[in-house]
Amino acid sequence: MKELILAHDIGTTGNKATLYDPEGELLASSFSPYPTYYPEVNWAEQNPEDWWVAVCSSTVELLKRAKISPDKIACISFSGQMMGCLPVDKKGIPLRRAIIWADQRGENQARIFRDKIEEKEVYRITGHRISSTYSACKIMWVRENEPDVFKNTFKILHAKDYIIFKLTGKMLTDYSDASGMNLFDLKRKTWSEAILKATKIPQEILPEPHSSLEVAGELTFRSAKEMKLLPGIPVVIGGGDGPCASVGAGVVDEGDCYNYLGSSSWIAITSREPVYDTNMRTFTFHHVAPDKFMPAGTMQTAGGSYQWLKENICKLETKIAKEVDIDPYKILDLKVNSSSPGSNNLLFLPYLMGERSPHWNPKARGAFIGLTITHKREDIIRSVLEGVAFNLKIILDILKRQVPLGHEMRVIGGLARSLTFCQILSDVYNKKISRPHLVEEATSLGAAITGGVAVGVFKNLGVAKELVKLKVTNEPRPECREKYDNLYRVFKKAYSALSPIYEELADIR
Structure with missing residues (x-):
């Protein structure tokens, strides 16, 4: 058969x-x-x-x-x-x-x-x-x-x-x-x-x-x-990689959302109509489903920021990981967990390659803000992940003003393997984070489901809800809410305050 x-x-x-x-x-x-x-x-x-x-x-x-x-x-x-x-x-x-x-x-x-x-x-x-x-x-x-x-x-x-x-x-x-x-x-x-x-x-x-x-x-x-x-x-x-990943994450009903976490990162939702932002900060692709759309926002350096940290600041951790033959990111995650939520009020702006959503500014640059003599290595490492999460939250907030979203966010991509980062996302988004069993094959699974529907192996795309098995779930911690809400407010102001500086830096040759 x-x-x-x-x-x-x-x-x-x-x-x-x-x-x-x-x-x-x-x-x-x-x-x-x-x-x-x-x-x-x-x-x-x-x-x-x-x-x-x-x-x-x-x-x-x-x-x-x-x-x-x-x-x-x-x-x-x-x-x-x-x-x-x-x-x-x-x-x-x-x-x-x-x-x-x-x-x-x-x-x-x-x-x-x-x-x-x-x-x-x-x-x-x-x-x-x-x-x-x-x-x-x-x-x-x-x-x-x-x-x-x-x-x-x-x-x-x-x-x-x-x-x-x-x-x-x-x-x-x-x-x-x-x-x-x-x-x-x-x-x-x-x-x-x-x-x-x-x-x-x-x-x-x-x-x-x-x-x-x-x-x-x-x-x-x-x-x-x-x-x-x-x-x-x-x-x-079949379809484009982003829309196929949506199906592979089980995001096929209106209001469903997922977060791809790789070198870059995007948040995408399923909707029955395109979503238009007055400042054009987000965009909309057509969904694999012929009657739906995939509004989304993409940031440039998510996992890319963590990789930059590993290669340029955490050389010692990388060296130790190589010697004992383990993933260096597992050591970094342990360091993150030894710092407290909020990184002792240290902020990181993750604009290492300019930025697409939400700012669309190729001149934007990365920055650590609030650094003091009391900060430790662990705070710096944690602040990078929190900075990525804060930037993604801006995209999430833009989208949810247009489409009612469910309480759950599904995560896929290589960085979704980090349970530490998934917990940070859950706390910052104030959403349940669910990780499918296939975090790095979601795109190909979406293509497979699309093909199966086309030839009658599956009845419709709704089968993705059954086929996508959730492996890990993180719940937001109430005790982190106030801290992250306050830092998120400052994070948004920090970009606005530095925008003129980015322009000046770009003009220096």
Whole structure:
């Protein structure tokens, strides 16, 4: 019986192939890395052929590890990195390397974009402010700087869409990936005529958007041979990595929310309507569910701040961890627990790479505030995690003013493994924090559930509530409430007070 689901998560560092059964159990996984190229400052590119090689090799390895026959696979589904730009010709051959989400070369194009159309209008239509990180500015950059490439462009594809083309011969995308292009009308589920006119991007080079729950086509004989699979397997469109992670965290009903905790971090909710912030501090993607949306806010350096601390301030702890062969973050967590909530009134502003939500200020910088001779190493370490939590709380507060949220916040991502940090989040948010059993595979699980719904293995996306098993729960401690509320108020004032300083620092050469 065909009941196993093969899910691919085409990420920034590589492709993860995973195999799930109808109970949502992870049977096996395999990871194939690929490089990112940085030709110039703020440029980031990948070779789409590397994606394809990684998908094929990880599939072959996965089947070996799982020790299952290919005839057990019910479908292939995808999640993938978003906001990219891969121009291909009529035969689907890439015309250049893919410009990926991290690329910000299109700053000049973003300025032109803003001159042609009111930014608030773009925000209302697409759910996003104008930014060089989205696909529109990257397409404009190609048109203006590589005219021969643009002239021969038949379609602009995202990472998962290119792989789907390789598997089926179909060029299309889904609503969630389309919603990360600064070109998509969220409510109408179509490309915005007003924005296409303003950017002069022809609609014919954009792939036709579909529901994530649709089958794109069947696996061709040629691709099946390369992947050691059987031809004819249904290939499901799937969705962008963030929206798929939402499903993998069991966040599928209105008001459900989750917090991704990795190098960067975001808080996302499920809603029936886009959420608009008057100051455009948050944004809205389309959900994997065809009738829902995923309002969110992303900060730049969450786990990245903790990593910076480990590598630059906590070298001794890192050295000891290496000597005794344990995770250095476990030692840091012990240090955190030896300091008191509030870090003895020491604040950390986690703006080590500027900031997206809530400030959208690339000139913002990190800072320790309130440092005295009485502070200890443990206070400094704890203040970093608390600073990340305070910044995320600003995003949470913006979202909950628009949509009633439940009392529970689910956490996924590598930093969610830290029970210490989960407790800090619970205290700062004043919410129950629940950690699913698959914190680092939530994205691939979401892609698998999406695929399973598309081919009838699952009835609907609501099955995520049953399949996502909660492993650990943290409850807010009443005795920490007053301390954290007072420090949170000061934390918000600290950014405002330092904003002029950031400007002055940026002007010093």
